[in-house]
Amino acid sequence: MEKDAGNAPVLSRHKARENAFVALFSTAFGNTVEEALELARQGDAEYALDDFSCGLIRLYAGHAQAVDHEIEIKLKGWNVARLQKVSLAILRLAVAEMLFGDEPNMDSVIINEAVELAKRFGDKESGAFVNGIADRLAGIAAERR
Numbered sequence: 001m002e003k004d005a006g007n008a009p010v011l012s013r014h015k016a017r018e019n020a021f022v023a024l025f026s027t028a029f030g031n032t033v034e035e036a037l038e039l040a041r042q043g044d045a046e047y048a049l050d051d052f053s054c055g056l057i058r059l060y061a062g063h064a065q066a067v068d069h070e071i072e073i074k075l076k077g078w079n080v081a082r083l084q085k086v087s088l089a090i091l092r093l094a095v096a097e098m099l100f101g102d103e104p105n106m107d108s109v110i111i112n113e114a115v116e117l118a119k120r121f122g123d124k125e126s127g128a129f130v131n132g133i134a135d136r137l138a139g140i141a142a143e144r145r
Contacts, residue, residue, distance in 0.1 A: 009048045009049075009050045010050055011048070011050045011052070011053065013052065013109075013113070014113060014116075016049075016050055016052040016053040016056070017053070017056065017093065017113050017114075017117065018047075018117060019040065019047045019048060019049055019050075019053045020049065020052075020053035020054075020056040020057050020093055021089055021090055021093055021117050021121070022040070022047045023036045023037060023039070023040040023047070023049060023053070023057055024036060024057055024060065024089045024092060024093060025085065025086065025089040025121075026039065026040075027089075028085040028088070028089065033057060033058070033060075033061040036057070037049065037054060037057060056093050056096065056097060057093075059096045059097065059100055059101060060092050060093055060096035062100075063096055063099070063100050064092075066099070066100075067092055067095045067096045067099065067100075068080050068092070070095055070099065070137055070140060071088075071091050071092070071095055071133060071137070074133050074136045074137060075133070084122060084123070084126065086118065086121050086122040086126060087118060087122055087126050087129055087130055090114050090117050090118050090121075090122075090126075090130055091114070091130060091133055091134060093114070094110050094111065094113070094114035094130070094134050095134065095137050097110050098110050098111075098134070098137060098138060099137070099140065107138040108138075110134070111131065111134045111135060111138060114130050114131075114134050115127045115130055115131045115134075117130075118130040118131075
């Protein structure tokens with residue numbers, strides 16, 4: 001694994017998103033975002049965080065209410081409390097990155113990465129579910145740019 005000048009890991013965007021998901025997922029079990037970041041920094045190198053993955057987590061944390069609101073609007077009769085924790089954590093990161101991230105025109109990449117994470121960590125319907133919600137929210141992200 002590459003290291004930057006400050007000796008922090010430099011991960012591929014795919015791996016950074018995966019590791020950000022793992023850290024954010026831990027907040028479903030009572031950790032705060034800062035605790036999740038600290039645990040990930042101290043933990044297994046398999047789920048190490050780099051600047052990009054930490055930035056994704058902080059991006060969600062800084063816009064949590066808006067992100068959850070946008071997700072809930074697209075759930076059609078559901079609320080975020082009813083979602084599987086895996087799908088919710090993946091959607092939170094993807095939606096935060098699409099709506100508030102610095103890189104424009106990355107929605108298709110972000111959605112693809114989110115779907116892959118959902119297929120890997122969720123149940124057999126998670127990939128399609130995440131794809132449907134994230135795709136609907138990509139339109140909102142494009143309008144805001």
